[in-house]
Amino acid sequence: MFDDFFIRALVAGIGVAFVTGPLGCFVIWRRLSYFGDTLAHSALLGVTLAFTMEFNIAISVFVISSIIALILIQLQKKTNLPGDALLGLLAHSSLAVGLVVIGFLTFIRFDIMGLLFGDILAVSVNDLLIIWIGGALILLVLKLIWKPLFASTVNYELAEAEGLNPDRAKAIFTILMAAIIAISIKMVGLLLITGMLIIPAAMARNLSSSPQSMVIYSIIGGLLSVIIGLFTSLEFNTSSGPSIITAALLLFILSLFKIKQSIKLKN
């Protein structure tokens, strides 16, 4: 059944959506949109590294993104630049270095478009294993750190005072972000991964009144985006990433009608 590339893409996309749903909620709650973007941009370096060393793409992207996250934390401590400037610096310089390195690798045929915007044809059975096993691990770890992570998202000092160790939860969450980017890069492409994290979660915010319901709506939104996006991609021969993100955007627009109603009720 996994012989068909489309089935493989669908199974991969569904696996990704289950993980981006809850992580995306935290990206919105903790205002990490640009942090996700930075990690995703740095993924290009990871991909080139994987090609030159003939290494697994997901693992190499995971390692490079984690290193960039560590560099960011160090820069935040040691410099006086604001966070968004540091994020922009790292995002664009790592993307640029990645593209320059690709220029040198003339002996390898690169599908740049596929890297940037996702390529459903590229999803192999191996990738499926990485997505589903890696995804399950990410969700398991997220469940374990949920309480301290969520409490410190609401208020850092409360979490620290009541003994929840929020710094550790934050560090682990950073690693989870690098991991989700690594496993979803082939599906969505590195320019659009953050969209997959944010847009379904943003849609979910419009529909939910508790953190748990927001996570559930976010997963449902992600699943619908993947399914609708991939069928469109197949039908119109468009890149898979933009198709999925466009589907997510449509769902977000639909969700706007729902908040409008609740605001009317309030008044």
Add this chain to the structure above:
Amino acid sequence: MSTDQNILVKLNDAGLQLNNKWLVKGVSLQVEKGKIVTLIGPNGSGKSTTAKIALGIYKKIDGSVEKYTNKVGYVPQKISIDWTLPLRVNDFMMLTESLNKETVDEALSLTGVIHLKDKNLGDLSGGEFQRVLLARAISKKPDLLVLDEPVQGVDFTGEMALYELIKKISDELSCGILLISHDLHTVMSATDHVVCLNGHVCCSGSPMDVAKNNEYKALFGEQASQILSRYQHKHDHIHTDEGEIKKN
């Protein structure tokens, strides 16, 4: 039980420096089970900082903190909650510990906000939110409660009731309370130990001792001292069976 086993948190000559400026310096105090220790002092005297040092929120401090419990309830002075979070009162109650429904309901009833349980946190008024904060802190039945101006913004009758509740909690749970309050009446009637701060400990002791202190009078003025002496009056004599007043 010896006194030492009753100590919940102990500050030894603790202080905090930020950008070469001392926020607070040389504070030594201890909170014991069933006792209420109150920090008083003018704005910017380091009360909240001292509370946060006791809680272990600051890592790079001078001196040392010995904390003997991890069951802590905290009501911060300022709390900025991002209203983009979909958070109901009920979710907030379970923020740092999962509690069963009865426990949550009981705590919310005690502070008089059970009717707000399913409301969005962002829709509460200042006083309502303050009551929820207090309910959350007591619901987990902590050993140590740190209350930083817990009744700010609460209406007058509510204020009295909440202070009575705090006193009751301290007795019933025999938990130690580190309280920051501006209300000297309350401080004096319900506190076991007062620490008067002004960047450093300017004086400390029982409410009566502090009232007599000249530094305290200089800091708060003569009127504040009179508030204290009224309470002091309660304690410096006894009424005999014959209706006579007898000095201690």
